Amino acid sequence: MADGRPSEREGSERDADEGPPPEEEFDFEEFGPDDMARMDADDWEAAFDPDSWITGRELIDRVEADLKSRIASRDVFAVLERFEDPPRLLAYSDEGYAIVYPDGSVEGRGTVVRDVKPSVALCSMDDYEVSDPPEEWSLPDPESVPEGSGDLGNKMLQVIAFGMLLAGIGAFAGLFVGDVGGAAVIVLVVALIFVAASVFLFLVVANARLSDRFRAVEYRERLRAAGVSSGERPEFVPVEDGEIEPIPEGERAGK
Template identity: 60%
Template sequence: MDASGSTPPDPDESATSGDEPGDESSVEDGELSTEQLRERVEQKYDFDDFGPRDMAEMTAEEWEVAFDADSWITGQELLDRVEADLKQRVLDRDAFARIERGEDYLLAYSETGFALVYPDGSVEGEGTVLRDVKPVIALCSMDDYDAPDVPDGEILPEPQDVPEGGSELGNLMVQAIAIVQLLAGVILLGAGIVLGMEPIPLVAGLGFLVIGVGLLFVVANARLSDRFRSEEFRDRLRAVNVGGERPDFLPVDEDGNLTSDRSDGERETVLPPSEHDE
């Protein structure tokens, strides 16, 4: 007690009371920075169209704030969601793969690579299929991601059912324009000759002829390209056992059994471990 009769404050209490606001402020600052980082991630990445490039660019800090590691969907439900999402992507021509479902795995493969997905979210494989499947696993493991329904029927057509080309409407329109250009060119050239080799109609006629021939060349090239792409697509279908033989490099036999013991060391974990696993 001092001369005025009041009791001086306890130094320990003063130090404690002085630390509390700072601690609360630092916690609030930490939460604010996390929220800011989450907002930046949501603005930077389009999770409705999340692909391999986005997955490669995302840092560990961005991944941690974007996804809740304690709410991952795993097991058969994860395989169901990945299967539905991959099949929809194949139907939309965003990916090319044949998809087969096993008891404890999901297999997606093309003529050059494969991806073998396990219920725990791990995956192994090679090629572009593996690259395309990884972000699908990450998305489908998120509870707030709405996976599409499994498409009905076969998602890949038989090779003989692939048309020779796309829609002919565009080619026919360009072809009609080319014919009009050619007719206009012939008429102008004829008029120039009849009028005594007048330069203006002759030059205009030659210009229309050049344009018409160029447009016909574009149409012919487009049709050849369509036929080439159709034949290439048929070859890819045959290579993945659609009307052809199964690729030899697959780790699954014709009966759906794994051809060898797949060790955990060969698998790549797509989902980060949760706090309970650490």
Template identity: 60%
Template sequence: MADPDSAPSTDDERTVPDGSRPDDSSENFEDDLSLEELRAQVEEKYDFDNFGPRDMAQMTAREWDAVFDPDSWITGPELLDRVEADVKTRVVQRDVFARVERFSDPDRLVAYSDEGYAVVYEDGTVEGMGTVLRDVKPSVALASMDDYDVPEMPEGEVLPRPLEVPEGTGELGNQVLQVVAGVQVLMGVALVFSPLVVDLGRSWVVALVAGLGFLVIGGLLFLVVANARLSDKFRAEEYRNRLRAVGLDSDERPAFLDDLERGRLPGRDGGESDLDEESA
């Protein structure tokens, strides 16, 4: 079921139960364990509630086979339902940026963005390219496990419309900084012009230096607020552009979705290849 690209290397380091690394004479340490013992060891070693690509890379081939037993894999429409719920939840939590759609005939799940796509089939095969493929693979592996608790399916479109994206989220902090900056500037102005109102004697130099210091601090705080607001504006506009790229601002959709409906999918090299051939 697992995609060949995500299968772990047999060259990964292995440890014995006491935490030490086996020497050359115990190279077949895992082979000496029964399937139940190895499975228990792997479940203790890895946190499958937070399982990701890095954990996949660390697993040995025997550990992978022990945990992901083909006889216990969930496949078919149930697998696609579980993957869809898991991926959409991660999109809502901003762990993944992708638009998720379900296609039929054959039944398959498609997640895509402006930086790639992933197509998941009923047998657990995953095809695609880019960051979306990397993000979806762990969800497929976890959703195929019966003991993995899949989150509830989010309702509606999990990505916002471009016009719904706010300019920034730290407005309260910006307002507090503005108040502090304003107080600093007022104090600076008062100290700078105080010798003109009150006879400070030789202390007017201290007042002048202190006033200039307050003015500089206030100006720097205003610059921080301006930079934060400008950065939020650029980030929001970049996010809107990504949302428009996946068709959330109009009825237009990426061209490869039309190819997918016709049974063809863009290849990794920029060409096209039959879906049946890719998933074979």
């Protein structure tokens, strides 16, 4: 299948020299997307009963809920839409898209396919519990994205830097108005250290704020390119007149 799960093979056997059985190599009680990505076709056939896989509308329902939760936690960057008759899911971003079919196959292009496949594989297993997504699960409106985060941390660094700067200036002043005697060199070194440290912290704060601002701008641009604010899909998404078009052979997942 296109989503990475093995197709049914008659009489397939696992050779002894291929390594330990999957139940010894993988912890299925804590099985996750990373484990799924490491499993090959033989691992899947040896570990899972194909008749137990969930397909059809139930699979689409489970994948939809799982992807909504992952989008809400920003684990997946995508706009999610559902189509019916037959039920399918369309997930797309500014650089790719993925279409999930009732049989568990996934087609598309770009990083969205890579992000969607683990959800499809996990949701097809009956033992995987799908969490209920929050009401506000979709990507945010570009205009609601703040300039940056960590403002409290930046303010704390600024306070520390300002305090160290005052300490350095005070040490310098002590060289002229106080009687430091033979400790003048030590006082001078300490003053320089405090001033240098304060300048360094101010630079760290400035760089952090500038980086946050650039990341916020880039995130807004990605949201706009994905059509979050306009409601328009990117041109490469294969939807015409409200219906998913056939996927070109060159854009099928895994090719």
